[in-house]
Amino acid sequence: MKVAVIGAGAWGSTLVGLAKENGHSVKVWSRQSPHSLEQVIDGANLVVSAISMKGVRSVISQLKSLSLSPDTIFITATKGLDPSGTELNLPRLPSQLWQSAFPTHAVAILSGPNLSKEIQHGLPAASVIASKNLEAAKQVQVVLSSSRFRIYTNSDPLGVELGGALKNVIAIAVGACDGLQLGTNAKAALVTRGLAEMIRIGTYWGAKAETFYGLSGLGDLLATCNSALSRNYQVGYGLAQGKTLEEVLSQLEGTAEGVNTTHVLIRLADQQNISVPISFQVHQLLQREVTPQAAVAALMLRDSKPEV
Ligand SMILES: NC(=O)C1=CN([C@@H]2O[C@H](COP(=O)(O)OP(=O)(O)OC[C@H]3O[C@@H](n4cnc5c(N)ncnc54)[C@H](O)[C@@H]3O)[C@@H](O)[C@H]2O)C=CC1
Numbered sequence: 481m482k483v484a485v486i487g488a489g490a491w492g493s494t495l496v497g498l499a500k501e502n503g504h505s506v507k508v509w510s511r512q513s514p515h516s517l518e519q520v521i522d523g524a525n526l527v528v529s530a531i532s533m534k535g536v537r538s539v540i541s542q543l544k545s546l547s548l549s550p551d552t553i554f555i556t557a558t559k560g561l562d563p564s565g566t567e568l569n570l571p572r573l574p575s576q577l578w579q580s581a582f583p584t585h586a587v588a589i590l591s592g593p594n595l596s597k598e599i600q601h602g603l604p605a606a607s608v609i610a611s612k613n614l615e616a617a618k619q620v621q622v623v624l625s626s627s628r629f630r631i632y633t634n635s636d637p638l639g640v641e642l643g644g645a646l647k648n649v650i651a652i653a654v655g656a657c658d659g660l661q662l663g664t665n666a667k668a669a670l671v672t673r674g675l676a677e678m679i680r681i682g683t684y685w686g687a688k689a690e691t692f693y694g695l696s697g698l699g700d701l702l703a704t705c706n707s708a709l710s711r712n713y714q715v716g717y718g719l720a721q722g723k724t725l726e727e728v729l730s731q732l733e734g735t736a737e738g739v740n741t742t743h744v745l746i747r748l749a750d751q752q753n754i755s756v757p758i759s760f761q762v763h764q765l766l767q768r769e770v771t772p773q774a775a776v777a778a779l780m781l782r783d784s785k786p787e788v
């Protein structure tokens with residue numbers, strides 16, 4: 481197979497390594513690349529996008545002017561939300577941007593508990609490939625699966641993609657919880673109630689609740705909330721230590737998508753009156769409208785309610 485990887489950051493480079501190990505012919509493109517985008521995608525069976533959310537639109541517009549085989553499958557690995565709204569006032573997901581630019585191509589989403597550094601060190605991991613086109617998902621599963629990267633297919637692409645994007649917001653909250661040394665009980669409560677928020681948003685959007693209990697939901701939430709390797713976790717941790725967001729981001733290795741995702745999510749939750757109290761406190765924290773300690777107090781002192 482010919483695989484073109486767009487984006488040579490932490491995740492893109494890791495995916496290049498996985499595809500090469502499986503014996504595929506792999507070309508990679510980034511803004512610094514000596515090769516043109518046209519050379520890199522020439523003859524590609526799979527085009528894997530591992531760019532951060534802010535770059536997706538511009539890469540798509542560059543790709544649109546190039547010729548591709550009609551069988552080329554797009555795989556998006558970006559975990560973010562595009563702020564532009566759809567006709568239903570919902571933010572757009574990366575796969576929706578790809579699909580509307582390439583309506584006749586299959587688009588699949590790769591998402592799961594996949595901290596790139598661990599995979600680069602050769603540790604085993606599992607992930608999910610989801611698409612409306614199940615045959616395309618199965619093809620990608622075969623191409624990228626290996627003894628150290630186990631891929632499951634899933635037929636709820638919306639739920640899979642939302643899980644990867646929304647868990648980043650909760651990871652910021654959990655990073656702050658650990659930064660304040662609030663203990664294991666508090667962390668368990670945040671992760672569990674955070675998952676409830678992800679499901680509330682996801683089902684409003686039209687995703688299946690059960691998808692959020694899988695690898696791309698709970699699985700990724702656990703990985704991201706339990707690892708100092710997560711950039712989103714590091715953002716929350718740094719804020720709890722009294723650093724400003726600008727300081728934290730300048731010291732960060734790579735992208736923390738949760739910062740932008742929080743803003744997009746809160747706009748939707750406000751418009752549609754969806755209760756997301758943890759995400760709301762993360763938003764306030766990022767805006768410096770609340771201290772980490774006051775955010776904890778606000779969550780603990782909410783009106784009493786049933787769990788479900
Ligand atoms: N690092 C990880 O463990 C994982 C990351 N992801 C997701 O993959 C995406 C990329 O993450 P990382 O590789 O970690 O981030 P990174 O910050 O290391 O790399 C981002 C990449 O996007 C490119 N990019 C950004 N803006 C661009 C633009 N305007 N035009 C062209 N290229 C642009 C950068 O040049 C770079 O190649 C994010 O959405 C992230 O949530 C998903 C799974 C695991």
Ligand SMILES: O=C(CO)COP(=O)(O)O
Nearest residue numbers: 592593594595710711712
């Ligand atoms: O998505 C990830 C792991 O699955 C990476 O998380 P961070 O973007 O927070 O580093």
